[in-house]
Amino acid sequence: MANPESKPDGLEQFVENLLVRSVILLGVLFLVMHMAGKRPALWFADSSTGAKAPLAMRGGDPYIRALMRTISASESNVRSPYTVIYGGEHVSDLSHHPDRCVTIVAGPNTGNCSTAAGRYQFITTTWIEQAHRYHPAPPRMFFWQNYSFEPEYQDQVVYQWLSDSQAWGVDLRQLLKKGKVNTVLQRLSGTWTSLGYGIEDNSNTAELPSIYKQMLREELGQAAMR
Template identity: 65%
Template sequence: MSRRFSSLKDDPKSKLQQEIVSKSAWKIKLAASISAIAFLLFLLNFSSGNRETPSVNSPTNAYGTQPLVLKEGDPYIRALMRTISASEANDRRPYSIIYGGDHVSDLSNHPNRCVPILVGPNIGNCSTAAGRYQMINTTWDEKAKRYHPRPSGFMFWKSYSFEPEYQDAVVYAWLKDPQAWGVDISELLRQGKINQVLKRLSGTWTSLGYGIEDNSMSSKLPTIYKKMLREELRQAH
C-alpha cells in the first residue's frame, strides 16, 4: 500500500488534484468566515436599531423642541429654551438624558456622572452634562444656588432637585438675568436678533453654532427658534 501511495504522490495529475481540492477548501473556509462576519454585523446593526439612539451631539430630529414643563413665563425666553435643547439634548426624554445618550431615573440631584468624551475638541476628557440643557455639575451647582426656587436642606447644607420643573426654572431665571449675560436677552429676542443671542450663548452651550461643537441641528436653530416662538406666542394668548 505504501508503494501505491508513493506512486500516487509522485503523479503530476494527483498533485494537481490535491492543489484543486486544497484551494476549494480554502475558498469554502473564506466564504464561511465572510458569511459569519456579515451575520455578526447584521446582528449588531439590528440591535442598535432597536435601542433608543443617543441624540446628544448627533441629533437628526427636533425631538428636543417639545413643550417645557414650566407652564408660565416670557414666550421669547421659553422659545429660546426649546431651541437650546433642540441641539443640546435632542431626545424624546430630554430631562433625564446624560451626555452620551443614556438616561437616569433619579433626578433628586444632578446625576454627576462623568462620561468619557470620544469625539470633538475635548476628546480624552469626560463630561457630566445632563438634562434638557446639558448642564455640567459645577454649572448646575453654581446656577442652582442663585436661581433654584426650592432648595432643600439647612443653612449651608443645601441640595437642589434636578427634576424637570427645576431644570426649566433655573435656566429660565438665568436667561432672564441681564447681569448674567451683560445684555437683556429677552429684549434682543424681541428685536429679532436671534443670531446675536445664539452667538452670545455659544460659549455656554457649545452646540449653538459658531464652530465650537456644531452638530446637525446647529445651522437650523434660527429657523427652529422662529417656529417655537410662534407656538409660544400662540399659547400665551
C-alpha cells in the same frame, strides 16, 4: 400535602396587602403632585424630542421659553430630554444632578469626560453655581443636601438665568423681540457650545434660527390662550 387551591398563608396575605397598599399610596402621591402642578423626582420618558418636547414649567415670557426650547434642540435632541446624560443614557432619579462623568469619544475634548445632564446639558459645577442663584426651592435643612434636578427646576433655573440681563451683559429678551436671534445664540455659545459659534456644532446647529421662529410661534399662540 397542601391543597394548591387553599387560601394563602399569613405571610402571603401580608405581602399581598402590602403590595396593594403600596400601589394605592403611589397613586395618591402622583395625584397630589399633579394637582399641585409638580412632578415626582422619578421622571418617565416623554415621546417628544428636543425642542418639540413641551417645557415642564408653566408660564413665563414666550420669547425666553422659545429660546429654552431652541437650546434643547441642539443640546438634547432626544426623547425625554430632561433625563438624558452625556452619551445618550437616561437616568430615572432626578432628585439631584446625576454627576456622572462620561468619557468624551469625539471632538476637541476627546479623552476628557463630561458630567453634562438634562435638557440643557448642565455640567455639575455649572448646575450648582446657577442653582445657587436661581433655584426656587434650595435645600434648607442640611448643607449636604442637593438641589433638585426635576424637570420643572431645570426649566426654572435656566429661565431665570436667561432673564437676568446682568448675567449676560445684555437683555436677551429685548434682542429676541427685535429679531436678533443670531446675536443671542452667539452670546450664549460660550455656555452652550453647539449653538453655532462654539466648538461643537452638530446637525441641528444651522437650523436653530428657524427652529427658534417655529418655537416662538407656538409659545406666542399658547400665551394667547392663557
